[in-house]
Each structure stands twice: as C-alpha cells, then as structure tokens.
Amino acid sequence: MTTLAQALPRRRTLSLGWIRRYVLTVYAALALVYLFLPIAIVVLFSFNNPAGRFNYTWQGFTFKNWTHPFNYPGLQGALTVSIKIAVLSSLVATILGTLIALSLVRYSFRGRGLTNLLIFMPMTTPEVVMGASLLALFVGRGVVLGFLTIFIAHVMFNISYVVVTVKARLVGFDRHLEEAAMDLGANEWTTFQKVTLPLIAPGIMAAALLAFALSVDDFVITYFNAGSTTTFPLFVWGAARVALPPQINVIGTAIFVVAVGGMLANIIFQNTRARRAGLAKD
Amino acid sequence: MTDLDLTVTRRQLLRRAAAGGTILTLPGLLAACGGSSSSKKATGSSGGGKKQLAKTLYFSNWPLYIDINEKTKTHPSLAQFTKQTGVKVNYVEDINDNDSYFGKIEGPLSQGQSIHKDIIVMTDESGLPQRMIQLGWLEKLDKSAIPNIKNLIPAQQHPSWDSNRDYSLPWQSGMTGIGYNPAKVGGEIDSIDQLFDDPKLKGKVTLLTEFGDAIGLTMLANGDDPAHVTKAGFDKAVKRIKAAVDSGQIRQFTGNDYAPLLAKGDVWACMAWSGDLVQLQADHPGLKWVQPKTGAMIWTDNMLIPKGGNVYTASTYMNFYYTPKIAAEVEDYVNYICPVAGADKVLRKTDPKVANNHLIFPTKKMLDNTHEIDPNAVNNKKYKQQFQALIGA
C-alpha cells in the first residue's frame, strides 16, 4: 500500500478518491453483469442442440440454429411485427408524452392536478382488465383488430411512462438558460429548438428507450387487442405449450446484437466526425 | 326444417339478449349507434343451403400443433388440402390458452358478431366448448360433407357435452397422468396418493392449474368419479389438495412450465401431459410418464365452427383431416394422441417409432383407464372460485 500511495500523485481531494473511483466502476460492471446473467444463458442456449422440442437443458453445441433461425413459420413474421410496432409506438408515445410533460412542468393551469392523476392511472391498472376493456371498445366500434389496434394500445400505455421520465428531466431544468437565449434575441421557438430540446434530449432518449422496451415485451394487452396478428412475445408464449425451439434464443440474441452494434457504430461514427471536425479547426 | 327453425330462433334470441343486456354498456351503445357495420352475420349456417366452397378457410389453432416442413417453412398437409380443393388456408396460431382466447372472442360473439374464423380449436377440459354450445355461439357441422367421420376412434365418439358430435370434432387429444424422474425419486411411482403423501417428495411435486386435471386426478385417487362431480367429491378433493399445499408438499401449480423443472430435477414428480413427456424423453430418456393406477384424465382439443364461419368449407377441411394418411402426416409432427383410426397403420410403415409409442397411440387398455372431467363442474362458478382460491388466486 505504501508503494502505491507514493506512486500516486497527491490530489486535493482525499487520497482514497481513487479507490472510490474504481469502486464505482467495479460496481457498475457487476451491475451490468447481473443484468446480463440470464442473457448469457439465453445466448448459450441458442447454440444448444436438443433432440426434442424443448430447450431446457444443455444437450450439446451446434451452429445449426444460427444458420436456420427462421425454421418455424410465423416466427419471422411475429418478430417483424413486434419491431415495427415498437418503433412506431415508442416514437409517437415519446412525442405525445414529451408535450404533456412540458405543459405539466412549465405551466400552471386549471386541471393540472387532474391531468397528473390521469397520467398515473394507466400504470396502476392491471393489464388484463385494461386489455380486455380496450378490446370491448374496439369490438363495440367494429374496429378491425390487428396491427392498428396493437399500435393504439401500445401508445396508450407508453404515454404515462414517457411523461414521468421526461418530467424528471424537466423539473431540474435550469430556466435561466432559456431566459439568457431570449435576452439574446431568440424567439420562443428558436429557444426551444436550440436550447431546451438539446438539453432535455437525454431525458427524451431515455423515455423512448423505455417505451420501446415496454412495447417489444408486452404480452397481456397485446394478446387481447391483436386479433389474428402475432407479435414475438405472443408467438413465444403460444409456442411454449408444445415447444421452445432454440431459434427463439437466436432471434432474441440477434436483435440485441444488432441494436448494440448499431449504437456502437453510431457512436464511433460520431466520434470520428467530432475528431475530424476538431482537427479541421486546427 | 326443424334445424332451420331452431337456428333462427336462437339467433333472434341472442340478438335480443345482446341488445337488451349490452345496451347499457358503452360498447353496446356505440354498437347500437351503428358500429356493427363490419360484422358478418351468420352466413351459410342454415343446413342444406349453399354447397359452395369459400376461397379461403380461416383456421385458428394452437402453435406448433400441425405439421411443419422445416426446410420450406410450410405446412404440407394444408398445402395438400389447397391442391385438392382449391381452398387457400389462412392458418393462424393465435390460441395459446383456452380462457384467454375465450376472453378475446366472447365480446363479438356475445353481440352476434362473427369473429371471421371458420375453424377454432379449444379444449373440452376447459368447459368452454360446452359453454359455447349452450350460448349458441357455434355452428353445427355439415356431417354430409364429412363421410370420414366414421374414422373417429370409438373412445371419442360420444363425449358427454356433444354426444352426437354435432358441433365438434377432435383435433388431437392428450392424457394427464404422472410425470416423474425415477432416478431422483428412487423408484417407480404409479399413484397420485404418493404425490400427496410421500414425505420424500416434499417440495418436489407440482400440480396443474387446470381444473380438470388437478381436481379430476385427485378425485380419482379418492375413489370418486370426475365425470360426475358431486359437492362431496369436490370438497374432498379440495381438502386433500389444500392440506398438501399448506404442508409444503406441493411446490407449485403450473401450466406446462413444469416441464423445465422436471427436466432440470427441481421437480421429481408431477401431474403431467403425455405429449410433453414425449418431447422431454427425447433429451431425457430416463423420465417417465405413467397413468395413475386409479385412472388418468384425457382431454381433447376440438375443432369448432364459431358462429358466422363457413360451415361447408370448414366441414370439408375436417373431412380431409380425417383421412388416415393426412392425419398420420400431422401426427408424425405433433405427437399428441391422434383421434383418427387408421393413422397408426400408415405411420407403422413410414415412422414406426411414432406408431409404436404408447403415449401417442395408447392401447385400448390405456384408453379404458382414462376419464373426462364433468364440464358442468368446470363451468360451475362456485367450484371455480374455490379452486382458484386453492391455487392462491
């Protein structure tokens, strides 16, 4: 320990600072490991080679699930539907929810308390009654059940989550920055565009991710309002009665890899662009 | 002609009931305001009317319950149907639980609307096929289009809830018995009593959440007849199960999620479905499935024609399925119990392993030892409440 203490430059903050720095990183790493522990099993079992239809115990290694991931008719279609709905519904829900959050935090108006209440209510309602009641509405109206109704349902339950998440960001937002922009001659719209929006962007991004996750994994509400359309969770739950092919693991892993890969590529691309811009300036 | 009259009267009654009962509910109000424009009222349901095949057959079934060609990703038997009759099949696997599916379709059906399906498949054990007949939500089969109905195995010809097979035809059946791991148990099991009473099995036993299976098997173990459930018999079964739950003998109540637990050894003995063990045995040949000596339960997934479905086309398909060669093709993949006589003979030539598997083609002796649950008991609200309270909800 003495050698280390000598080796490290003395800093103004307490000398235990470096331990603290690494403790936090180690903890974060462990937390991510915890989050991914079951995923590791899922990935592992995507290489499993069961003789039967279930994928419960390890039976041997194979690549054939990866070379034929769509062996089950309906699996690919279900996946496509899930992704499309998740992207669309999280997009719409994020926009609608952000607008609501802005109005709730920035303005005091009559009906604010009631609005807050209405935002919380969908989250408190058990999925089975919410799904069935919505179905009753669609049926009573003669709406054809399918992609559209699933989309409507997903936006509906996602709005609340977006509002609460974006509010957390807006509440701590420093209004002085906006005031400064306006003092410098920007009108409200420009201020919003160039000051507010970029600063609350992380909040909006997080809300969109949350909405996406909720949509892609939803089962009960989707089940009632899907008509004959099948989403990925519906397919899995349905198939599970007679089989759990490793292809399901393959699909799950693949989506995850594609998403992470895409994000990584985006970051690297932006880093390169920033670096080039920085170099260009010099 | 009598059939026609009855059908019309029932439909009128239904519409009146729907109008009266649901007018007070918002959807009812909305529907009355003209929302039923898209509803297809019962077409082609009057027996003897049109004998024209529709262009498409809308068939809803449970997932992975029909043959699949993994290379071409099609369903060969359905392709053959299309080739033979020119009818395309819109096959959707959107049924994964009887009660949930019923919850989905009861809205439109209760208002006299069609659910745009020609064939749906539901389990008799859920009591729902009986319920749907009572509610008038099913069309009668066009038996004149189903000469192959003679191939229906005798054990399935007269179920208590549809004794003439007027509304239903079996798709596949399954038996509920005891699945167990002889290595962990340290021997053989052949009685439900052992599940309840053997202290060695404490915390290693699961029962099914299915009313028919849990209550049925327990009643059989108590010496009562599940095909005619009496209050005394029911109470006795509930008491026995409750004692086992309270003592911790029963680990959980499961749907088919007992399968991974059994495979991994977390569960040593459980109420299990025969078809599951067929699949598990492929990877775990040590696991066994037996009929309890007091009797096993048998359940059947039935093809039904909901109101508004095209009876003639649906019946034509059913006739097609009841050809032994076709049934054998499906059976070779699905591996539950085939209701079509003669399919085993076909399979003996093409896939003898399946043909000789008693869990897929049970012997007469085995079939004689199976029992069905009294659908009236399943549909009895008080019994249902008590059972749900028993399993914790």
Add this chain to the structure above:
Amino acid sequence: MAFLHRHKWVTPYLLLLPGMAWLAIFFLVPMVYLGKTSLEQGLFPTFTFQWAWGNFHDAISLYQTQFVRSFEYAGLATVIALVGSYPLAYWIAFRGGRWKNLFLLLVIAPFFVTYLIRTLAWETILADDGVVANTMRHLHLLGTNGRLLATSFAVVAGITYNFLPFMVLPLYVSLEQIDGRLIEAANDLYASRWKAFLRVTLPLSLPGVFAGTLLTFIPAAGDFINAQLLGTPKQYMIGNVIQSQFLNVRDYPTAAALSFVLMGLILAAILAYARILGTEKLTG
C-alpha cells in the same frame, strides 16, 4: 404564434391535447365501461347493472392478504432496485462519456428477449441443484433442504430484475443533468466527497428518484406473472387474483372492482409519497 402570445393560457392545453386525447379515448372510455362493470352483478355472460357497491366491499375483505402482500413485494423490490440502480445510473451519467447511450441500451437490452425466456434462464441459474443454490448452502446462507425457486425470494428477485430498467433510466435522466461544477464547488468549500454527494447530488437527483420509484412500484404492485412462474400459492399477489377472476372464473364485476381498489390504493400511496418528498418543486 401571435395568437398564442395574446392568449398565453392556451399553450399548455395545446401541448396537452394530442396525448390527453389519446388517453381519453383509449383509456378513459374503457375505464368508464369497466366502472359500470364493477357495479354489476350476475353470472357470465349476463351481468346486470345494480349499483352493486358491495362488490368493492367484498373485494377488499376477501383479498386483503393478497393486497398487503402485493404492496410488500412491490415495495421491497422498489427499494432494492433503487439502492442497486443508483450507483449504476450515477456511473453512466458521470462516467459514461460518449458511450452513455450505449449503456442505456444495454440496460434495456434484456427486454429484447421475451419475459418467458429470461425467466427460464433465471430458473436455470437458480435451480435447486445449480451452482448458486449449492454455493449458498455451502455458505450456510440456505438451509440444506432450502431452495431458491418457488419462494418469496424468487418472486421479489424476479420483480426487481424485470423492473430494473424502469429505475435506472429515470435516475440517469435526472443525474445526467447535474452540473459537475456544483460538486466541484462543494469540494472547493471543503466538503468531503460523501458530504458533497449527500448535500448536492442526492437532492438534485430526487426528481429521478421519485420518477424511478413510481415507475417501478406501480406496475410491480399489479404484477402477476412473477408470482405465477416463480412462486407458490402462498406468494400470489392481487394481480393473480384479478387475472383469475377475469379469465377463469369470468366474474367480471369482481375483477373490475378489484382493479379499482388497487388503483385507488396505489394513487393514495403516490399522494402520500409525493407529500413526504415535498411535491410541486420536485414533481411538476
């Protein structure tokens, strides 16, 4: 825009309109229908409207145990999630750098694999004869005949795991906004790192704490699937009751009444919670 300048009071309503309209049509209308159902009585499929307030009384008295249990499990899961997620969210916010969005994606990535598959994986990890259980027995953290699955532990662990992203993301959102210079200033004024955290960071992150706890607790209280797959009948929650009353028993009035009681209890809890934390400023 000029119109808006003159009638500034319109702006909040305009912002609210699209989202609230969506909720009004697709949530409120079904809820009114559900409310009517809760006051009906009868046997499926004929229920008649009877102002049956007794349904609510029955709901509370019959299922008290499950209500209490649900709040206990949800509360426990929320606290564990909060304590467990805070450092992770902190790390992503302050140390994540350019990779912040990637880490956020990683946090929700488990959702790409359906719930059933995730839970099956946990069942493999926590199997009676698995590494984890055996190690715990070895360390005497678990009795020789003890097990991890089909216990309250498993149910709470399942709830916590599956709602973790709901806690991490709002916490991150709030933490990321904190100006690092405020913490530096605190340090300059001789506050220790810990004191700086307690006096500066933590209070500034309270909106995120509030949001995260709500987004975790509320849906967790109504959850049913974790108890169903990972628990015994002794662990079943009110969500399981509502599920079975609705789908199996088909007693729609009871299911509806139970849903409203649950909703009311949760909303009351939120109100109390907000008051304790010191509302308006924090919650908007």
